[in-house]
Amino acid sequence: MIIKPAKRTENVREYYFSAKLKEISRMNASNSANGLEPVINLGIGAPDGMPPAPAIEALVEAAVKPGNHAYQSYVGIPQLREAFAKWYDRYYGVALDPVSEIQPLAGSKEGILLISMAFLDKGDKVLVPDPGYPTYTSASLLAEAEVIKYDLVESKGWIPDFDALEKMDLSGVKLMWTNYPNMPTGASATESLYASLVDFGRRHGIMICNDNPYSFILNDNPLSILSVPGAKECCLELNSLSKAHNMSGWRIGMVASSGDVISEILKVKSQMDSGMFKPLQLAAVQALSQGPEWYRTLNDEYRRRKVLAGKIFDLLGLSYDASSSGMFLWGKITSSSPCVSAGDDKEASPAEVLSDHILYNAGVFITPGFIFGKNGENYLRISLCASSEVLERAAGKIKSIIK
Numbered sequence: 001m002i003i004k005p006a007k008r009t010e011n012v013r014e015y016y017f018s019a020k021l022k023e024i025s026r027m028n029a030s031n032s033a034n035g036l037e038p039v040i041n042l043g044i045g046a047p048d049g050m051p052p053a054p055a056i057e058a059l060v061e062a063a064v065k066p067g068n069h070a071y072q073s074y075v076g077i078p079q080l081r082e083a084f085a086k087w088y089d090r091y092y093g094v095a096l097d098p099v100s101e102i103q104p105l106a107g108s109k110e111g112i113l114l115i116s117m118a119f120l121d122k123g124d125k126v127l128v129p130d131p132g133y134p135t136y137t138s139a140s141l142l143a144e145a146e147v148i149k150y151d152l153v154e155s156k157g158w159i160p161d162f163d164a165l166e167k168m169d170l171s172g173v174k175l176m177w178t179n180y181p182n183m184p185t186g187a188s189a190t191e192s193l194y195a196s197l198v199d200f201g202r203r204h205g206i207m208i209c210n211d212n213p214y215s216f217i218l219n220d221n222p223l224s225i226l227s228v229p230g231a232k233e234c235c236l237e238l239n240s241l242s243k244a245h246n247m248s249g250w251r252i253g254m255v256a257s258s259g260d261v262i263s264e265i266l267k268v269k270s271q272m273d274s275g276m277f278k279p280l281q282l283a284a285v286q287a288l289s290q291g292p293e294w295y296r297t298l299n300d301e302y303r304r305r306k307v308l309a310g311k312i313f314d315l316l317g318l319s320y321d322a323s324s325s326g327m328f329l330w331g332k333i334t335s336s337s338p339c340v341s342a343g344d345d346k347e348a349s350p351a352e353v354l355s356d357h358i359l360y361n362a363g364v365f366i367t368p369g370f371i372f373g374k375n376g377e378n379y380l381r382i383s384l385c386a387s388s389e390v391l392e393r394a395a396g397k398i399k400s401i402i403k
Helices: 016-033 053-063 078-092 108-119 134-142 162-167 191-204 259-269 278-288 292-316 350-362 388-399
Strands: 040-042 102-105 125-130 146-151 173-179 207-211 235-240 253-256 328-332 364-368 379-383
Touching: 040 388, 053 278, 078 102, 078 253, 078 278, 102 108, 102 259, 108 134, 108 173, 108 207, 108 235, 108 253, 108 259, 125 134, 134 146, 146 162, 162 191, 173 191, 191 207, 191 235, 253 259, 292 328, 292 379, 292 388, 350 364, 350 379, 350 388, 364 388
Parallel strands: 040 364, 125 146, 125 173, 173 207, 207 235
Antiparallel strands: 102 253, 235 253, 328 379, 364 379
């Protein structure tokens, strides 16, 4: 390399799934050359179902119109912002001004970095959950902020311990990331949890950044932190069509908050893209108009899959919460779990050892919990984004290697 990379990248590694998927791709190439089956991937939460038919129809119809292929507004078309506002009012009971309080995004993952760049200076502090989505940490580090981990533990239902938070040195903390229904644990939000977070943020002058893409998955009571009175004073919320509408590859999300927060995010976003493809926005309008029957059908399938994922954990001797929400099942390694001591890497966590053992011997990839933080080192995560047939086949392959 002719130049030295920026210092801000020194503490950021390639995203775990990026590296692991390359390894799985190499394994699949070798398997194909030797007449073997490809690896069954139960790792990433990329829905395998189809989006709502009206969304696809709107995309196709709009894509053939010549006037729809130009640059678009940085703030999105009015129809999309209005559709997001109606969606929030219908399902969360939250009133949002579609003009000033909503910013469409290229997926909510983009929003994590935009928010970090908009509000963090070098040396600022950020509260990040452990376990939690790795991008909260990497985006904070790219903004040259200091990451302060706060514990989520099973004994407390995977929700923040506010007594412990109050005892921490909170000087210099500007943002706190939260995510419910929680990824990776599946813990659900409650009205009291959100009320406590709003109170904590207001008293300490901390912006609560709630990442909310799983609220419709295996969850009969979708909640938004913005429903708490006064939440817009100290909170923003990310949401997405990726999970609840089977549209992960479309990259359509949003952030909602008070107008002054949204305008700061737009300052950064408007430097980074030139608006979302209009046919995508028109398709999103149709997706957001889906009624409760869409979510009921979606969740009927996820419930069937969760039972099968639970059977895989039963084979492995892992304990899990069968009532969890979201599109993953989170299982804890126990003393009865087989293969825990497999491998020679003394530095690897139990979850990594067991995950690699299953991958290399059964040809099934299950995400090790260590990638979400130290509190995930004894856990595995199964994605429910695989058909029942695939989950059953994975169970059979794993059963064959258990001694």
